[in-house]
Amino acid sequence: MTSQPFFRQQSELLPERAPPAATTGVIGWMRANLFSGWLSTILTLAGLYILWLIIPGLLDWAFFDADFQGDDRFACTSSGACWAWFDQRIDQFLYGFYPSEQTWRVDIALLLLVPALAPVLFDKMPGAKRLRWFSLAYPVVATFLLIGGFGLEEVPTNKFGGFMLNVTVGLAGIVLSLPVGIVLALGRRSRMPIVRALSVAFIEVFRGVPLITLLFVAAILLPIFLPPSFSLDLVIRVIVVVTAFASAYMAEVIRGGLQAVPRGQYEAAAALGLGYWKMMGLIVLPQALKISIPGIVNTFIGLFKDTTLVIVIGLFDVLNIGRTMVSNPDWLGLAVETQVFISLFFFIVCFSMSRYSVHLERRLDTTKR
């Protein structure tokens, strides 16, 4: 039997092979994440080209070729941005026409927001239970600080403006819309047909129309609907319609939370003999609201961005302050600078809130991926 050995006999050394392509280190990382194929390589090169187009020009415009000092736009002589308005106008951007000797009240109201929000957003914080009473009292405290009365100098709401107006309208809208939204969400899930129909109608109408038309309602129609003797400030009317608008969205968010509470919770509460309000108030709503917090934060982000729409009815929010400033001969034509500044402000606020909501969603999502 001539058997052939299944291995080959090797009489000389094989030539050396090239070392394997790096799969670790910087080169390996770049190979895997930037140049993994011809398509990926093209995309990387295109991305680098875009960066090369944008970044140097942007930096030159915003910093290296920019002017920071001066009393008017004629002081800005270089080719880049003109930031000279910043020193003079920043107070107006922040506080609108709020009396300058009273702006400390706005600052305090904003500072107090931190202890008011913290126990709601971070429930593991020590002492959160006691601080929650402060959260409940905060709207009253803030209103008192901003409007005055009881010894503080009164500031009429038509002096509100700038970022302060955006924050006030946004926060008031979201805080007031929470209870209304809860009622609407419960109404939409109610077994009473008339209550359900009315809730659905309210929610769908306010979600279906653009906020801008509701602002026109606040500016033009509300005075017609109300008796002439009963006049409300425009800012208050805006807060009323913004609240109605936000509560429709809020109701849908909370309805989602209510649906996510397992049926067993409702049944267990009923088995314990709890009535409707006790079942909702003690068992279902605490769980539903907790699940809804990311949605509520997202609603707030949307609402906060939408507060800029008040310019169409002539309120001086930060966008309008900027527009007015650049129509002033001293600062004519600096629209892009003010817009960049305002966008950065909104971006920082909204982006950090959306990160927080993503973090919450991850924490609440217990399903394993």
Place this chain on the structure above:
Amino acid sequence: MAVTGAPAGFELRRIWSDERARSALFQILVVLGLALLVAFFVANTIANLQARGLEPGFGFFGDQAFFDINQKLIDYSSQSTFGRALVVGLLNTLLVSALGIIAATVIGFLAGILRLSNNWLVGRLIGVYVEFTRNVPVLLQIIFWWSILTGLPKVADSVSLGGALFLNNRGVRMPAPILENGFGWVAIFFVLGIVAALIVGRWAHRRHMATGQPFPMLWVGLGLVIVPTLIVYFALGQPLDWDVPERTRFNFRGGFNVTPELVALWWALSTYTGAFISEIVRAGILSVSKGQSEAAHALGLRPGLTMRKIIIPQALRVIIPPLTSQYLNLTKNSSLAIAIGYQDFVSIGNTVLNQSGQAIEVVAIWMVVYLSLSLGTSAFMNWYNSHIALVER
């Protein structure tokens, strides 16, 4: 029967402890309260309108408008009626919404897919775009692009893009298509091609379902639409010409002008909504569980086919409902046109309101139109959802 003659207090308590009676009572109270509120508003309104000497009603629609509209899709002049002005505005809203929806869909799908690519740099760049546009008010973006566009050089120093497109502070000058004799035939063949492709598509789908044999529908369909159209187009001597704008001393000859308002509004809405759509697309693709693609690979399907036949159909089920609500948001956001002077439905309505003083009627028209748009969309969504549920079994 024992209750006859019982004291009234007992009756009340019985109503209170009976859930049905209680809820009926509660609903009656709600309706009464609402009716009182409405009556209060109506009484005030009547009094206020009388004090201002206004007569409610939609009769003013036939009155002459006396104002001009420069952006119009149908004939309109300052001699036209208020009603016609509103129609012009509605068409402008639909125009910018349709253009925006197309662009936002393209941007959103591209960005969503690119963000999932394993290219680190591209993923980051798209992430920056998405986060930045999502977190800045859309009104600010509209005004930003508008101030960029109106800050462009004057007409005489227009920036030329490829010699056919010109950018200046009055907008974008584009070549205008000129339809010559016989173009109708090209259009007819184009439509016939689409019909033929649809018929073949149904047949191919049925055969695929019955026998499992695939059919290269994409190529056949494209061929059916393009080849006959091109043949007819060249056979009739290319009956489509372009009126390319030419520089004159101070202006342009030929072509047509798109206003900076339309361009800014369209671009801002598309990029803003596109960022939201890209997140929806990304979430949709990620929602298809990994087991699906692994199973497809195990069956021997190539990656492209896995994407087309396994992942995308399942992802679309998740993507479409929020996508339609983004389309609706875009349409509603187009009302921000008023801030830069694009004459959309709300903006023209506002002019009508100021000229005629009929505030209630104009606001009512706004709400009815936007509500019907949104109810129509949600009707479509419900239909789609039930359709999907059927397929799912």
